[in-house]
Amino acid sequence: LSQRLSVLDSPDEIGRLAGTFNDMIGRLDASFRQIRQFTSDASHELRTPLTVMKGETELVLRRPRPLEDYQTVLESNLEEIDRMTHIVDELLFLSRADMGEVKMESLPVALESLVEDIYRQATLLGQDRNVEVVLGTVMPAVVQGDELRLRELLLNLVENAVKYSHPGGKVEVSLLNDGQQARLSVTDHGIGIAKDDHKRIFDRFFRTDEARAHTKKGTGLGLAICAWIAESHKGRVEVQSDVGQGSTFTVVLPLSRPPA
Numbered sequence: 707l708s709q710r711l712s713v714l715d716s717p718d719e720i721g722r723l724a725g726t727f728n729d730m731i732g733r734l735d736a737s738f739r740q741i742r743q744f745t746s747d748a749s750h751e752l753r754t755p756l757t758v759m760k761g762e763t764e765l766v767l768r769r770p771r772p773l774e775d776y777q778t779v780l781e782s783n784l785e786e787i788d789r790m791t792h793i794v795d796e797l798l799f800l801s802r803a804d805m806g807e808v809k810m811e812s813l814p815v816a817l818e819s820l821v822e823d824i825y826r827q828a829t830l831l832g833q834d835r836n837v838e839v840v841l842g843t844v845m846p847a848v849v850q851g852d853e854l855r856l857r858e859l860l861l862n863l864v865e866n867a868v869k870y871s872h873p874g875g876k877v878e879v880s881l882l883n884d885g886q887q888a889r890l891s892v893t894d895h896g897i898g899i900a901k902d903d904h905k906r907i908f909d910r911f912f913r914t915d916e917a918r919a920h921t922k923k924g925t926g927l928g929l930a931i932c933a934w935i936a937e938s939h940k941g942r943v944e945v946q947s948d949v950g951q952g953s954t955f956t957v958v959l960p961l962s963r964p965p966a
């Protein structure tokens with residue numbers, strides 16, 4: 707795909723057509739590169755748990771062992787299977803989204819009750835990791851959309867905030883309404899994200915070095931899904947963060963307009 711039309715600086719129609727054509731080829735080229743990268747990343751992410759499972763299983767089968775050893779390996783294998791299942795579920799969702807096959811409701815959703823539900827769920831999540839989850843300002847805000855997807859989006863951000871916090875840390879969830887937009891924010895004081903990585907964290911499979919060092923748990927697919935859900939609601943996900951300083955993720959959504 708590296709062929710380009712060479713109509714050098716031709717000012718006429720043909721020149722302009724050649725320019726448009728070359729531009730299209732360039733974009734196709736970039737898309738193919740992305741697909742190749744994605745396939746390679748996906749294979750790698752699935753290969754890693756398989757390698758772990760194979761290694762442990764072979765080791766324990768090499769000679770007779772006490773029953774507990776088999777139990778330990780089976781438990782570890784189960785963890786890896788759960789990890790692979792999670793990756794495959796997220797990949798399936800993204801590929802259905804790419805093909806336009808994800809059905810989205812378009813109903814009024816009261817974000818404040820969603821925030822309160824998620825807060826209760828998050829409190830339990832936080833307890834497991836000694837992270838305190840608190841509610842900040844919560845204003846009423848109604849948006850048009852799919853409650854289950856929005857719930858998934860918010861839960862994903864809260865799970866990340868807890869996961870990337872330090873023990874004893876605090877996570878705050880808030881909801882503001884400025885009359886035009888709803889702003890759902892999740893703030894943590896955890897490992898943070900370098901400015902250079904802010905764009906890339908929404909790429910499929912991208913995980914920062916800090917995140918990899920902090921925990922093995924994570925697929926690098928959650929934020930790609932969050933961004934897709936926000937965009938399907940004509941909204942976006944913003945990030946403010948710095949390494950070692952913690953992060954704030956904000957979902958900005960247009961408010962539902964009552965019929966005139």
Ligand code: ADP
Binds near residue numbers: 866908912913917953
């Ligand atoms: P993961 O499953 O790895 O958490 P995500 O797609 O949810 O994947 O996030 C992508 C990457 O963005 C993470 O691996 C991490 O590097 C970074 N990230 C996301 N949320 C946070 C956060 N609250 N604090 C620090 N880093 C974060």
